[in-house]
Amino acid sequence: MSVYKPKKSPFYWFDFKVGGRRFYGSTECTSRKDGKNYEDVERERAKALVKAMKHSAASLLIDDVAGRL
Numbered sequence: 001m002s003v004y005k006p007k008k009s010p011f012y013w014f015d016f017k018v019g020g021r022r023f024y025g026s027t028e029c030t031s032r033k034d035g036k037n038y039e040d041v042e043r044e045r046a047k048a049l050v051k052a053m054k055h056s057a058a059s060l061l062i063d064d065v066a067g068r069l
Contacts, residue, residue, distance in 0.1 A: 002014055002015055002016045002039060003027070003032065003035045003036050003039050005032075005035075009026070010030060011026050011027060011028050011029060011030060011035075012026075012027045012029055012030070012031075012032060012034075012035030012038075013025065013026050013027060013035075014027055014035070014038065014039040014042055016039070016043060016046070018043065018046045018047055018050050019047075019050035019054070021046075021050060023042065023043075023046045025042075027039065
């Protein structure tokens with residue numbers, strides 16, 4: 001289950017992995033349905049981030065090379 005509510009928090013939290021990287025955090029939502037919608041948006045952002053990281057790791061553009069150094 002990737003959306004859950006810790007005992008000491010009034011908000012739901014998300015926790016999932018994309019491309020071997022873990023993403024987690026508070027949704028700042030008090031209903032499970034809103035928390036699930038927030039998690040779906042975060043999952044799409046995470047997929048885009050992982051894709052961009054893979055692209056920049058193999059890229060030879062000067063900005064990407066300088067960023068790795």
